[in-house]
Amino acid sequence: MKLQQLRYIVEVMNHNLNVSSTAESLFTSQPGISKQVRMLEDELGIQIFGRSGKHLTHVTPAGQEVIAIAQQILSKVDGIKAVASEHTMPDQGKLNIATTHTQARYALPQVITRFIEKYPKVSLHMHQGSPEQISEAAAKGKADFAIATEALHLYQDLIMLPCYHWNRSIIVRPDHPLAKLQKLTIEDVANHPIVTYVHGFTGRSELDRAFGAAGLEPKIVFTATDADVIKTYVRMGIGIGVVATMAYEQEKDTDLVALPASHLFEPSTTKIGFRRGTFLRTYMYDFIEGFAPHLTRERIDKAATMKTHEEIEKLFEDTTLPTL
Numbered sequence: 542m543k544l545q546q547l548r549y550i551v552e553v554m555n556h557n558l559n560v561s562s563t564a565e566s567l568f569t570s571q572p573g574i575s576k577q578v579r580m581l582e583d584e585l586g587i588q589i590f591g592r593s594g595k596h597l598t599h600v601t602p603a604g605q606e607v608i609a610i611a612q613q614i615l616s617k618v619d620g621i622k623a624v625a626s627e628h629t630m631p632d633q634g635k636l637n638i639a640t641t642h643t644q645a646r647y648a649l650p651q652v653i654t655r656f657i658e659k660y661p662k663v664s665l666h667m668h669q670g671s672p673e674q675i676s677e678a679a680a681k682g683k684a685d686f687a688i689a690t691e692a693l694h695l696y697q698d699l700i701m702l703p704c705y706h707w708n709r710s711i712i713v714r715p716d717h718p719l720a721k722l723q724k725l726t727i728e729d730v731a732n733h734p735i736v737t738y739v740h741g742f743t744g745r746s747e748l749d750r751a752f753g754a755a756g757l758e759p760k761i762v763f764t765a766t767d768a769d770v771i772k773t774y775v776r777m778g779i780g781i782g783v784v785a786t787m788a789y790e791q792e793k794d795t796d797l798v799a800l801p802a803s804h805l806f807e808p809s810t811t812k813i814g815f816r817r818g819t820f821l822r823t824y825m826y827d828f829i830e831g832f833a834p835h836l837t838r839e840r841i842d843k844a845a846t847m848k849t850h851e852e853i854e855k856l857f858e859d860t861t862l863p864t865l
Contacts, residue, residue, distance in 0.1 A: 639684035734780030
């Protein structure tokens with residue numbers, strides 16, 4: 542049994558059993574991967590993957606158990622390498638962050654600027670996607686950190702740490718009727734076509750809950766993953782926008798009016814997550830604390846020992862999170 546074989550079976554599963562795609566991502570040949578997988582199966586005396594002709598069709602029950610252990614082994618190997626690098630090159634390495642457009646565009650720029658100034662030899666990579674894609678990337682080890690508001694709870698293998706609360710604003714053109722109101726009601730918002738985030742993005746669930754609790758059906762006419770796109774369509778007159786308050790930039794969005802809506806919707810909480818068992822480099826601790834100052838190394842380590850999301854939430858229940 543070789544580490545290479547374990548890596549192959551994990552990556553084949555990560556690529557939805559597409560051996561060709563796996564080979565391309567690992568810069569090797571498809572026949573080479575197929576041969577090594579077969580050799581491992583022969584050695585173990587089981588089938589890891591079910592087949593139809595030359596195509597892999599599913600992961601067998603035994604294969605699921607083998608792959609789960611292989612993932613743990615590969616994670617430990619990565620941890621050993623990280624420990625060595627921490628001692629030999631403490632200020633060098635890589636940091637992969639998976640997050641949404643809203644976080645990348647509005648919450649992270651200053652954090653990343655300070656981080657790069659402090660760690661110029663750390664190669665930082667940002668990957669944008671849906672909350673589900675972000676969480677999956679962290680769970681599979683493709684990202685060191687996942688930063689999102691939705692979906693992190695779907696992955697039990699992630700340690701999720703609360704960073705900050707945020708709420709929404711209604712954005713309209715200055716000539717819109719809502720711009721003249723002193724205080725909006727949920728009925729006011731429901732009476733107009735709405736442009737907002739795609740379901741599952743950026744706290745959208747709180748928006749849906751608020752309308753549901755009022756017994757109202759919102760007239761959502763356009764959705765996007767990008768707050769800048771939402772603002773563009775508000776400018777076009779397609780509808781009123783419901784966006785994260787941080788996405789309204791007073792100096793730049795002078796042709797739009799932002800109406801407070803924190804009294805209409807419950808606040809959302811952005812969290813940062815990483816795989817359970819991850820060896821965190823010093824610069825990783827610094828990145829987390831730079832993003833959320835209350836997340837000190839001591840508190841991160843304590844949270845990492847906890848087995849459930851509920852335990853972690855209880856650890857921070859007395860912490861006053863900042864609101865953006």
